[in-house]
Structure formats: structure tokens, C-alpha cells
Amino acid sequence: MWFKTKKGIKPAPKREVPNGLWLKCNGCGEILYNKELAKNLWICEKCNYYFRISSKKYIEILTDEFTLKEDLIESDDPLEFKDYTEKLKSGKERSGAKDAIITGEAKIGKHRVAIGAMEFKFMGGSMGSVVGEKIKRIINLAEKEHIPFILVGASGGARMQEGILSLMQMAKTSGALARLGEAKVPYISILTNPTTGGVMASYASLGDIVIAEPNALLGFAGPRVIKQTIKQDLPEGFQRSEFLLEHGFLDAIVERKELKTTLIKILDFFNS
Amino acid sequence: MSPIWLEFERPIIELERKIEELHIITGEDNLQTKEKLTELKTELTKLKEDTYSNLTPWQRVQLARHPDRPYTSDYIKLIFDDFLELHGDRHFRDDPAIITGIGKINGKSVVLIGSEKGRKTKDRIYHNFGMAHPEGYRKALRVMKLGEKFNKPIIIFIDTSAAYPGIGAEERGQAQAIAENIKAMSTLKVPILIMITGEGGSGGALGIGVGDVVLVQEYAFYSVIPPEACAAILWKDASRAPEAAKSLKLTSKKLLEFKVIDGIIEEPDGGTHRDFKKAATILKETILKHLNYLSDIPTNVLVEKRIEKFANMGIYKKIKS
Ligand SMILES: [Zn+2]
Numbered sequence: 001m002w003f004k005t006k007k008g009i010k011p012a013p014k015r016e017v018p019n020g021l022w023l024k025c026n027g028c029g030e031i032l033y034n035k036e037l038a039k040n041l042w043i044c045e046k047c048n049y050y051f052r053i054s055s056k057k058y059i060e061i062l063t064d065e066f067t068l069k070e071d072l073i074e075s076d077d078p079l080e081f082k083d084y085t086e087k088l089k090s091g092k093e094r095s096g097a098k099d100a101i102i103t104g105e106a107k108i109g110k111h112r113v114a115i116g117a118m119e120f121k122f123m124g125g126s127m128g129s130v131v132g133e134k135i136k137r138i139i140n141l142a143e144k145e146h147i148p149f150i151l152v153g154a155s156g157g158a159r160m161q162e163g164i165l166s167l168m169q170m171a172k173t174s175g176a177l178a179r180l181g182e183a184k185v186p187y188i189s190i191l192t193n194p195t196t197g198g199v200m201a202s203y204a205s206l207g208d209i210v211i212a213e214p215n216a217l218l219g220f221a222g223p224r225v226i227k228q229t230i231k232q233d234l235p236e237g238f239q240r241s242e243f244l245l246e247h248g249f250l251d252a253i254v255e256r257k258e259l260k261t262t263l264i265k266i267l268d269f270f271n272s
Numbered sequence: 273m274s275p276i277w278l279e280f281e282r283p284i285i286e287l288e289r290k291i292e293e294l295h296i297i298t299g300e301d302n303l304q305t306k307e308k309l310t311e312l313k314t315e316l317t318k319l320k321e322d323t324y325s326n327l328t329p330w331q332r333v334q335l336a337r338h339p340d341r342p343y344t345s346d347y348i349k350l351i352f353d354d355f356l357e358l359h360g361d362r363h364f365r366d367d368p369a370i371i372t373g374i375g376k377i378n379g380k381s382v383v384l385i386g387s388e389k390g391r392k393t394k395d396r397i398y399h400n401f402g403m404a405h406p407e408g409y410r411k412a413l414r415v416m417k418l419g420e421k422f423n424k425p426i427i428i429f430i431d432t433s434a435a436y437p438g439i440g441a442e443e444r445g446q447a448q449a450i451a452e453n454i455k456a457m458s459t460l461k462v463p464i465l466i467m468i469t470g471e472g473g474s475g476g477a478l479g480i481g482v483g484d485v486v487l488v489q490e491y492a493f494y495s496v497i498p499p500e501a502c503a504a505i506l507w508k509d510a511s512r513a514p515e516a517a518k519s520l521k522l523t524s525k526k527l528l529e530f531k532v533i534d535g536i537i538e539e540p541d542g543g544t545h546r547d548f549k550k551a552a553t554i555l556k557e558t559i560l561k562h563l564n565y566l567s568d569i570p571t572n573v574l575v576e577k578r579i580e581k582f583a584n585m586g587i588y589k590k591i592k593s
Pocket of ligand 1: 027028044
């Protein structure tokens with residue numbers, strides 16, 4: 001199912017923001033009209049606060065055409081973990097996605113790419129067996145077709161409810177990326193708020209190019225865990241995009257409005 | 273240092289002491305004592321059997337964390353010859369939470385890497401309780417690449433509760449360091465043998481945990497999250513860790529069932545801390561057995577199989593369109 005995203009196939013119901021005509025900015029408290037916000041890609045015009053947006057929205061913002069890849073797999077409950085089945089169900093309802101990632105083939109400008117976008121509304125974007133498997137498959141596709149791979153990260157890390165199987169998805173995806181690298185197929189990692197834990201400690205950090213939206217929380221350990229361990233307050237701006245850039249772990253911080261043009265610039269570099 | 277006993281170990285230790293005392297005081301010559309000794313020994317065997325065949329996941333976690341459990345430095349002394357520790361990541365500093373070096377096993381050169389918790393309080397602080405910073409992972413990778421360059425197999429012991437969650441660790445890219453290791457280890461062109469000898473603590477373990485063969489000692493565990501942290505998230509109560517340990521299915525048997533490890537290494541009666549020498553002997557035999565056939569596999573096949581093994585991990589449902 002191809003669709004032109006530019007011309008605006010009906011976007012998914014905007015569950016990521018409260019229903020109604022307006023909402024209050026989390027950054028400055030200003031009352032903002034949904035219509036205006038949408039036009040501004042869900043960024044507050046007053047204080048530049050970034051509202052979290054869905055995986056579908058990112059696909060719309062970044063691509064011109066998109067074909068969803070249906071892998072025909074869904075999360076099981078291998079540990080018979082308390083409430084996991086219910087959480088999967090509510091994750092589906094809340095996000096409209098089948099799991100914490102959507103993947104597919106897309107066109108960005110004149111470039112064909114393989115792309116994945118994580119869905120934070122689905123159990124905090126957590127990575128279980130399905131997320132890992134879908135990422136592996138889309139990487140393998142990029143390798144086979146020799147088209148660049150792009151991933152939009154948004155995740156609290158590995159999915160606790162799948163225990164050790166979740167942890168192993170880090171090795172699964174990183175192994176696939178090692179192969180992609182050997183085939184000299186570029187991988188661009190885009191980090192959004194938040195990308196942490198096992199996701200950050202595997203594929204999200206492994207891009208040939210790693211860029212992030214401003215002020216996103218990015219890191220290995222969660223701030224609360226660190227605070228508890230060291231028994232001190234954390235410095236201002238700790239683990240934010242700007243902090244990572246300063247310490248040498250990001251190629252660039254890119255405003256949401258500039259993401260697509262930046263991507264095209266990077267793809268042009270690789271493809272010419 | 274006096275040994276530390278876990279709650280469920282106590283009755284066994286007490287009975288063992290009783291037998292020993294009886295031995296020393298009266299000797300075996302006395303017929304009455306002899307009978308009594310036989311009786312107590314039978315009782316001991318039964319008690320051990322009952323205890324260790326019915327360990328709860330939480331008891332296994334406690335055994336894996338037992339402060340008297342042998343660490344990498346102990347195994348290195350007991351298993352390898354001519355060990356030379358190699359320090360530093362050549363970028364920032366030496367991280368003593370991971371020991372790296374070169375050595376020999378039965379005359380064969382190998383690269384050695386392992387978590388080190390440290391035994392005495394001073395050592396524990398020096399080794400940061402086995403919780404590595406990015407430098408530890410980078411040092412490990414540097415030394416692994418040395419092994420790759422000169423075609424020496426890599427042997428890794430894992431026993432860490434976690435990668436260290438701290439300000440410096442984040443500043444210097446803990447996530448990036450672990451990610452790079454996982455990726456690089458996927459394609460290293462030498463055999464990699466991994467043994468989890470205590471705690472397999474999440475990304476902190478996986479950062480030195482990608483290999484051709486991954487083995488776990490019987491009472492060791494491997495988990496995506498520490499049981500305490502899991503309980504804190506689930507029930508806002510870290511003291512419910514025993515329940516979390518059960519939910520996480522982190523025991524060696526479950527790991528094998530889930531196909532995330534390749535085998536279980538037997539431990540001496542009551543756990544490795546009860547008999548360092550025997551534990552080391554079993555490990556040595558295990559290492560030699562695996563090195564033997566891994567060395568014969570062509571490198572490209574080895575790497576192919578390693579990637580494929582991890583690529584197949586995970587459990588999910590297939591659905592119809
Ligand atoms: Zn605002």
C-alpha cells in the first residue's frame with residue numbers, strides 16, 4: 001500500500017495529544033491551538049518545546065512515499081509475565097501500532113530508503129523480540145537492496161516483560177548492522193526524546209551518522225537510577241542532546257523542521 | 273576473611289561442622305562414633321540434595337552473588353599460565369572493573385577478559401564492585417582486537433551486576449561503548465568463548481558477552497534487569513526482588529530453554545565458592561573442549577554462525593495476514 005505522505009493521507013487519530021481544539025504547553029504553559037501546533041510539527045512557537053509525536057507522524061514528516069512492511073509477527077508472552085498480555089493490548093489501543101516500531105520502504109526526495117520509526121506510545125517504545133526481529137529484517141532488506149537505512153529512535157530500552165530475550169535483541173540488531181556496514185550500506189540514526197537503555201546501547205548508537213532532535217533525553221542509565229546510585233543531584237542538561245553533542249557522541253542536533261532536508265543532504269552525499 | 277553463609281546454606285554448614293568435630297574429637301576408631309558419623313553423613317547428603325535440587329530463583333541469585341564466589345582473578349590463577357595483565361583503553365584510563373590480558377592454557381595462547389568484583393573492601397572499591405565504565409568496555413575491545421590481529425582465541429568471564437550508572441560513565445558514552453562492543457564482537461575473526469560465572473547483569477554483561485559459545489554456570493544467572501529494580505518498577509517495592517527473580521526466568525535452565533545460551537557448566541557441591549579448585553578444574557576442561565573444535569572452524573563460517581545464532585534469538589508469534 002503506497003501512499004503519498006506529502007499530500008496527506010489521513011494521519012492516524014492524534015492520540016499523542018489530548019483531544020480537543022487546544023492544549024497547554026508542557027514547556028511554557030501557554031495555551032496552544034492544535035491546528036497551529038500541527039502546522040508547526042508539534043513544536044511550541046513560544047518556547048520551542050517539542051511535543052512527542054507518533055512513529056507515523058515521523059514517517060509523514062520525513063518521507064514522500066512509504067510502504068509499510070508487514071512482517072506478520074506479534075509479541076508473545078514467553079515468560080508468562082504478570083500483566084504483559086494486557087499491556088500489549090492497551091499498547092495497541094493507545095498507539096494504533098502493532099508493536100513499538102513500524103518499518104517499511106520509503107522515498108525521501110529522490111532516494112529510496114529502508115526506514116523504521118519507534119513508537120513510544122506502545123509500552124514506552126520498549127524493545128522485545130518483535131521490535132528486534134523487525135529491525136533485523138528491515139536492516140537485512142536494506143543490505144539486500146543496497147538502500148540506506150534510517151531509524152528514528154524513541155525508547156526506554158529493553159522490554160522487561162520479555163526478560164533475557166529482550167536483551168538479546170541488542171546483539172541481534174547489532175549483528176545485522178555489522179553486516180550492513182560490511183556491505184557499505186549507510187545507516188543514519190535519528191534520536192528523539194527519549195532514547196535510553198538497551199536501545200541506546202545497541203543500534204541507536206551505531207549509525208554512520210547519528211543525529212538528534214534538540215533537548216532529547218539520551219543515555220544508557222536512567223537519570224533516576226544514576227541519582228540513586230551516586231546520591232547527588234544531576235547537573236543541569238545532563239543526558240540531553242546538547243550534552244551528548246558536547247561530549248562527542250552526536251554528529252549534529254537537528255530541529256524537527258530541518259530533519260528531512262538534513263536527511264536529503266546526507267543521502268545525497270552517500271548516493272552520489 | 274571468615275566465610276559468609278547464606279540462610280539456606282546454614283543447616284548444611286552446621287551439619288558439616290558437627291561431622292568434622294566428631295571426627296577430630298573421637299576419631300573413627302570408636303565403633304559408636306563410626307555409626308554416628310555414617311548416620312550424619314547420610315543426613316548431610318540428603319539435606320544437600322533437598323536444598324540444591326529445590327533452589328528458588330532468588331536463592332540462585334544469592335548464590336551467584338555470593339561474596340565468597342571465585343572471581344576472574346581466581347580463575348586466572350587456577351587455570352592459566354604466564355598471565356600478563358594488560359591495562360588501559362589507550363584513550364582515557366584503565367578500568368579495573370574489567371581485567372584484560374594474555375596468557376596460556378595447556379600451552380596455547382589466549383586472550384583473557386573478565387569482570388572483577390574484588391574480594392576485600394579495598395579491592396572492591398578499586399574494582400568498582402565489578403561495574404565497568406566505558407573505558408572497561410573499550411579496553412576489552414582493544415585487547416580483543418589484539419587477539420583478532422594475531423589469531424588468538426578470546427576467553428571471557430562475566431560476573432557483573434551492571435555497567436556503572438554514573439555521571440562520568442554517561443559523559444564518556446557508556447551506551448556507545450557497549451553498542452560498539454556488541455557490534456564488533458559479532459564479527460571478530462577469532463573464536464570467542466564466554467562463561468557467565470556469577471551475575472550476568474544486562475547490557476553491562478552483554479557488552480563483553482557476544483561469542484560463539486556462551487555458557488552459564490549452574491547457579492549463575494543472566495537478566496535484562498536486576499530483580500530489585502524490576503520489583504521496584506512493578507510493585508514500587510525493591511524488597512519483593514525474590515518474586516521478580518522468579519518472574520524474570522533468569523536461571524541457567526531457563527536460559528538454555530530460551531536458547532540464549534549454549535550450555536550450562538556444572539558447579540561443585542553447593543556452588544563454586546565451596547570449592548575453588550574443583551570449579552576451576554571444571555572450567556578448564558570446558559574451555560579446552562570448546563577451544564579444540566572452535567579452532568578448527570574456518571573464520572568466515574565461525575562469524576556467519578555467530579551472527580546467525582544471535583539473529584535467531586527471540587520468541588514471537590507468527591500471524592496470518
Ligand atoms: Zn511552550
